[in-house]
Amino acid sequence: MKRTAMIGQLNEKHAEQTVTLQGWVNRRRDLGGLIFIELRDRSGVVQVQVEPDSAAFAEADKLRGEYVAEIEGVYQMRPESQRKGGMADFEVIASRVKVLNAAKTPAFELDKGDSVSEDIRLKFRYLDLRRPEMQRNLMLRSKAVASVTRFLDAEGFIAVETPMLTKSTPEGARDFLVPSRLNPGEFYALPQSPQLFKQLLMIAGFDRYYQLARCFRDEDLRADRQPDFTQLDMELSFVEQEDVLELQERLLASVFRDVLDVELPLPFPRLSYFEAMDKYGSDKPDLRFNSAFVDVTDLFAGAAFQAFASAGSVKVMAAPELTRKQIDELERVAKQHGAKGLAWLKRDGDGFTGGISKFVGDQAAELLSRTGVAAGGTLLFAAGDWQKAVTALGAVRLALRDLFGLAAGGQFHVSWVTEFPQLEYDEDNARWTYMHHPFTAPHPDDIHLFGTERQGEIRAQAYDLVLNGFEIGGGSIRIHDPAVQEKMFAAIGFTPEEAHAQFGFFLDALAAGTPPHGGIAWGFDRLLMVMAGAQSIREVIAFPKNNRGADLMALAPAAVDAAQLAEVGVQVAARVESGS
RNA sequence: GGUCCGGUAGUGUAGCGGUUAGCAUAUCUGCCUGUCACGCAGAAGGUCGCGGGUUCAAAUCCCGUCCGGACCGCCA
Numbered sequence: 001m002k003r004t005a006m007i008g009q010l011n012e013k014h015a016e017q018t019v020t021l022q023g024w025v026n027r028r029r030d031l032g033g034l035i036f037i038e039l040r041d042r043s044g045v046v047q048v049q050v051e052p053d054s055a056a057f058a059e060a061d062k063l064r065g066e067y068v069a070e071i072e073g074v075y076q077m078r079p080e081s082q083r084k085g086g087m088a089d090f091e092v093i094a095s096r097v098k099v100l101n102a103a104k105t106p107a108f109e110l111d112k113g114d115s116v117s118e119d120i121r122l123k124f125r126y127l128d129l130r131r132p133e134m135q136r137n138l139m140l141r142s143k144a145v146a147s148v149t150r151f152l153d154a155e156g157f158i159a160v161e162t163p164m165l166t167k168s169t170p171e172g173a174r175d176f177l178v179p180s181r182l183n184p185g186e187f188y189a190l191p192q193s194p195q196l197f198k199q200l201l202m203i204a205g206f207d208r209y210y211q212l213a214r215c216f217r218d219e220d221l222r223a224d225r226q227p228d229f230t231q232l233d234m235e236l237s238f239v240e241q242e243d244v245l246e247l248q249e250r251l252l253a254s255v256f257r258d259v260l261d262v263e264l265p266l267p268f269p270r271l272s273y274f275e276a277m278d279k280y281g282s283d284k285p286d287l288r289f290n291s292a293f294v295d296v297t298d299l300f301a302g303a304a305f306q307a308f309a310s311a312g313s314v315k316v317m318a319a320p321e322l323t324r325k326q327i328d329e330l331e332r333v334a335k336q337h338g339a340k341g342l343a344w345l346k347r348d349g350d351g352f353t354g355g356i357s358k359f360v361g362d363q364a365a366e367l368l369s370r371t372g373v374a375a376g377g378t379l380l381f382a383a384g385d386w387q388k389a390v391t392a393l394g395a396v397r398l399a400l401r402d403l404f405g406l407a408a409g410g411q412f413h414v415s416w417v418t419e420f421p422q423l424e425y426d427e428d429n430a431r432w433t434y435m436h437h438p439f440t441a442p443h444p445d446d447i448h449l450f451g452t453e454r455q456g457e458i459r460a461q462a463y464d465l466v467l468n469g470f471e472i473g474g475g476s477i478r479i480h481d482p483a484v485q486e487k488m489f490a491a492i493g494f495t496p497e498e499a500h501a502q503f504g505f506f507l508d509a510l511a512a513g514t515p516p517h518g519g520i521a522w523g524f525d526r527l528l529m530v531m532a533g534a535q536s537i538r539e540v541i542a543f544p545k546n547n548r549g550a551d552l553m554a555l556a557p558a559a560v561d562a563a564q565l566a567e568v569g570v571q572v573a574a575r576v577e578s579g580s
Numbered sequence: 581g582g583u584c585c586g587g588u589a590g591u592g593u594a595g596c597g598g599u600u601a602g603c604a605u606a607u608c609u610g611c612c613u614g615u616c617a618c619g620c621a622g623a624a625g626g627u628c629g630c631g632g633g634u635u636c637a638a639a640u641c642c643c644g645u646c647c648g649g650a651c652c653g654c655c656a
Binding site: 027029030031032033034035036038047049051052064065078079081082084088105106107108109111112115116117118119120171172173174192193195217218219220221222223225332333336337338433434435436437438439440474546547548552 | 583584586587590591592605606607611612613614615616617618619647648649650651652653654655656
């Protein structure tokens, strides 16, 4: 390699030296007699000047955008009148230019990449990834990997890989299946997470484990969800919840310090699941801004406004002054999240106008003092059963954030949400199910509630790590007592036989001397998305899939030929046409 | 499975019943010795996603469909 430096490494010390650079032509400014080339590599961009009497001129004249070039020349100060500050005070006067490779005209202009539609960017991802923004994101990701590895290694964690081809289990997300050629008619599943394996590593005595684990879930996608994604997976033995949380706080603070030079204040604030839902309408509240709900159920109980009088819960949130159009939009959001409507009031002096104002004469003074809504401001109400009311108003709260930029400014807010319920009643299937996963330990004081009508009150030793309204991690203390595990399976309707059929190997292991243990998994892509200030997880993944799970560049998934199918013993069902 | 938004030269967009389908940029050619989103002049480039319908006439209106995006359901 003839390269003497990466472009971004050039500095005053290289002045008057001959350098050899290799990279891509970022831009060409051909003044006729004089040619300027911007040469780009992953570290930066530098201007190259090619003079007409130079031996390099003929070759430089061939260069076009995205050509790969090698340039030799003297790195020197620009003429005084041409200096622009910093490294732009310098340029390279080319003595030799070599085209290393020509390039077809790019499918889109790289420096306009942020306004090019995403499917074009994904189709030509190798071009998109040349853009400095994308290079920065992937380098940020690499630094974060190095940071967690360094930290966890120093803390005595052992990196262990777990299988990608494993066993399908009926619970949780839909599995991706892989047919087994050697065992026709049987299938592996790709792991939704290494949950059982990491617990087995604790049983095996590894004490502290971590892995950057690829995980697979065959569910519909979102801006923050990919079918294959990366978890930073960790598990620790002989710990209680407090130990896990404390270590995680130091780890995350360390990553932010290493990667972004940002100091996160420790400890992270904590709120219970109930508090998060009750005040912010989300189990992953965005706490960069307040706009907490105020409970006014009592004010309206039995009062004139029918919709509120009999509601289980009436919550109100103070908002800035809103136009009718904005209120309509927020009502649409509320309805999409299960509310029947979105009642509103506008503060006018010490009273209210608009919306439901004719119903609130008696409550006006109390509404003012409880909410402290500003003059001209709007009050937004959701009523119904508690869960529905807070969820709908929570969605409105986020819509207000986006409407008014309430969380703008590139700040980070991390918190813990704890004390999740152990069990959740599934209305559709009329049965109890776990909220986190079936291996989560209940709070020891609540174990006696299993099997009683109060089992919905059992608190789990589970915790979520929340950053700017995204769940970037979740974990729990695990059940290490087979008797408790049995109670848990019974509570979610697994007979001992069913439990054994699905998890027999694990239950056997649990009885083989299991240390108390617990852990957490970070949604690594999501964390990086927030750290990078990106709107989508796809911005921090080199080769992501679109929201239909398709790789638009490689064109996956795709049909395979009959011989391949026959070999793995799979037949494709005739596609059923929908409609008539 | 559902809701909403979008699809017009390579890219980004305007046009929303009758236009030679406009603009910017990229591309190509010519001119140009201090540009830095270089400039100037010119050229080429379009199955207005696809199919059907309404109409004298459809990029434009209607229906269907495909594709892209956001969200709900779903995602322990």
